[in-house]
Amino acid sequence: xxxxxxxxxxxxxxxxxxxxxxxxxxxxxxxxxxxxxxxxxxxxxxxxxxxxxxxxxxxxxxxxxxxxxxxxxxxxxxxxxxxxxxxxxxxxxxxxxxxxxxxxxxxxxxxxxxxxxxxxxxxxxxxxxxxxxxxxxxxxxxxxxxxxxxxxxxxxxxxxxxxxxxxxxxxxxxxxxxxxxxxxxxxxxxxxxxxxxxxxxxxxxxxxxxxxxxxxxxxxxxxxxxxxxxxxxxxxxxxxxxxxxxxxxxxxxxxxxxx
Amino acid sequence: xxxxxxxxxxxxxxxxxxxxxxxxxxxxxxxxxxxxxxxxxxxxxxxxxxxxxxxxxxxxxxxxxxxxxxxxxxxxxxxxxxxxxxxxxxxxxxxxxxxxxxxxxxxxxxxxxxxxxxxxxxxxxxxxxxxxxxxxxxxxxxxxxxxxxxxxxxxxxxxxxxxxxxxxxxxxxxxxxxxxxxxxxxxxxxxxxxxxxxxxxxxxxxxxxxxxxxxxxxxxxxxxxxxxxxxxxxxxxxxxxxxxxxxxxxxxxxxxxxx
Ligand SMILES: Nc1ncnc2c1ncn2[C@@H]1O[C@H](COP(=O)(O)OP(=O)(O)OP(=O)(O)O)[C@@H](O)[C@H]1O
Ligand SMILES: [Mg+2]
Numbered sequence: 001x002x003x004x005x006x007x008x009x010x011x012x013x014x015x016x017x018x019x020x021x022x023x024x025x026x027x028x029x030x031x032x033x034x035x036x037x038x039x040x041x042x043x044x045x046x047x048x049x050x051x052x053x054x055x056x057x058x059x060x061x062x063x064x065x066x067x068x069x070x071x072x073x074x075x076x077x078x079x080x081x082x083x084x085x086x087x088x089x090x091x092x093x094x095x096x097x098x099x100x101x102x103x104x105x106x107x108x109x110x111x112x113x114x115x116x117x118x119x120x121x122x123x124x125x126x127x128x129x130x131x132x133x134x135x136x137x138x139x140x141x142x143x144x145x146x147x148x149x150x151x152x153x154x155x156x157x158x159x160x161x162x163x164x165x166x167x168x169x170x171x172x173x174x175x176x177x178x179x180x181x182x183x184x185x186x187x188x189x190x191x192x193x194x195x196x197x198x199x200x201x202x203x204x205x206x207x208x209x210x211x212x213x214x215x216x217x218x219x220x221x222x223x224x225x226x227x228x229x230x231x232x233x234x235x236x237x238x239x240x241x242x243x244x245x246x247x248x249x250x251x252x253x254x255x256x257x258x259x
Numbered sequence: 260x261x262x263x264x265x266x267x268x269x270x271x272x273x274x275x276x277x278x279x280x281x282x283x284x285x286x287x288x289x290x291x292x293x294x295x296x297x298x299x300x301x302x303x304x305x306x307x308x309x310x311x312x313x314x315x316x317x318x319x320x321x322x323x324x325x326x327x328x329x330x331x332x333x334x335x336x337x338x339x340x341x342x343x344x345x346x347x348x349x350x351x352x353x354x355x356x357x358x359x360x361x362x363x364x365x366x367x368x369x370x371x372x373x374x375x376x377x378x379x380x381x382x383x384x385x386x387x388x389x390x391x392x393x394x395x396x397x398x399x400x401x402x403x404x405x406x407x408x409x410x411x412x413x414x415x416x417x418x419x420x421x422x423x424x425x426x427x428x429x430x431x432x433x434x435x436x437x438x439x440x441x442x443x444x445x446x447x448x449x450x451x452x453x454x455x456x457x458x459x460x461x462x463x464x465x466x467x468x469x470x471x472x473x474x475x476x477x478x479x480x481x482x483x484x485x486x487x488x489x490x491x492x493x494x495x496x497x498x499x500x501x502x503x504x505x506x507x508x509x510x511x512x513x514x515x516x517x518x
Contacts, residue, residue: 117357121355124351124353124356125349125351125353126353126354126355126356128310128315128349128353129347129349129353129354129416130355131314131315131342132313132315132342132345132346132347132417133366133367133370133416133420134339134342134343134370134371134372134420135366135370135371136339
């Protein structure tokens with residue numbers, strides 16, 4: 001009995017949590033589209049989310065591209081290596097690795113920062129103060145971050161696509177001794193719009209989820225420094241899990257019809 | 260209807276936090292254009308009372324009327340219109356630490372009254388002067404200020420929009436006696452000259468005697484005495500007597516030292 005009760009309690013808590021997040025999401029999205037909007041804050045968040053994430057996303061992408069080329073070479077070194085490796089690199093980067101790895105890196109950087117900042121504002125009553133100053137905290141704090149996440153992560157991933165392919169090119173040309181022209185031509189031939197677009201769609205969803213989790217956990221943090229710490233951890237963990245699970249769903253939606 | 264003379268009317272307000280009863284049926288009237296001071300021991304729920312009135316804590320039960328309009332259970336839209344009448348000084352300051360001091364002070368003006376940044380800054384510097392802070396403070400970040408300076412910035416922020424109803428949570432705590440008197444004068448000026456209604460919380464009886472038209476004492480979740488400030492020395496209420504004279508002996512038993 002005790003066991004069943006515990007399972008039931010956990011399940012109810014899960015449903016309640018899901019409901020709370022759904023309400024929070026609905027509320028946030030509503031405030032994203034209803035005026036007043038704060039362009040200054042959106043731009044500031046876009047710089048924070050996009051521009052300052054570029055170095056870490058770029059480093060991740062270049063090393064991923066390099067390692068992909070190296071690993072595929074060990075597997076496919078027999079024949080047609082130039083075209084096969086170019087194909088593997090560009091497909092894996094644009095479809096999967098750039099969006100997912102960039103998403104995870106940005107979740108660690110931005111999700112945590114958002115949860116900590118909003119959480120501190122919560123526990124020091126700054127969020128309460130906002131509402132006494134004719135300012136809706138959802139419009140002022142949450143909406144700019146959601147918009148920035150949604151818009152800038154795809155831009156980051158676009159950059160990561162280019163940098164990742166370049167990483168593969170570096171290893172292929174300088175280490176494996178491929179012909180640069182042939183490598184680039186194969187890359188270009190294999191590249192399809194859908195590969196890039198699916199990656200960008202993923203990036204948009206991931207960016208939204210990262211901001212949403214950062215804001216949600218920050219907004220609902222309780223207690224003092226400890227509560228803010230817990231909010232930060234929860235924001236990063238839940239964003240990462242959501243990124244990986246939604247990645248599967250989006251992949252299936254885009255490519256399941258392709259045999 | 261006589262109640263129209265009351266700017267704020269609280270009836271049977273109850274609030275418990277996870278089973279711990281804090282407000283246990285509070286009845287309180289704040290007459291229009293008057294200054295009411297709430298006194299009471301530490302942890303008796305004074306801050307919780309104010310937060311219920313301004314709508315950042317939701318009561319378990321009871322009625323709160325602002326200008327004769329029921330505020331409990333109000334829709335978010337209407338709520339914003341009511342909140343726009345309020346100015347609040349938080350006990351902990353609750354300054355926005357991402358913004359410089361002057362933007363804190365001018366926040367309500369720029370967010371709710373369409374004041375431009377240039378005008379906002381000018382007004383902020385004038386407000387800072389009124390609370391005894393030099394113009395140079397305007398450019399600092401709140402974290403660079405002392406506790407008492409933060410309190411005064413919080414006060415300037417609360418009154419900058421000239422709201423109809425002012426809430427001051429311990430306005431003079433942490434200030435030296437001279438500065439406390441300047442702040443008392445400022446609060447009086449808001450009530451007497453601008454016609455605002457004020458509800459303040461204080462432990463500082465010198466301040467209470469100066470700024471209060473009426474006093475209400477809260478104890479064990481209820482308002483146990485209310486009267487004009489002139490009556491406070493002859494209230495005939497042993498709780499009030501003990502509190503205003505600061506005696507350890509009396510009906511109010513502190514938790515400390517009990518077996
Ligand atoms: N958000 C909250 N969650 C749980 N308990 C709370 C919360 N806010 C206040 N309390 C509890 O309510 C009680 C009253 O708190 P409140 O801050 O109103 O005291 P106060 O009268 O303002 O005291 P002080 O004069 O020290 O500021 C305290 O015992 C506190 O523990
Ligand atoms: Mg208090």
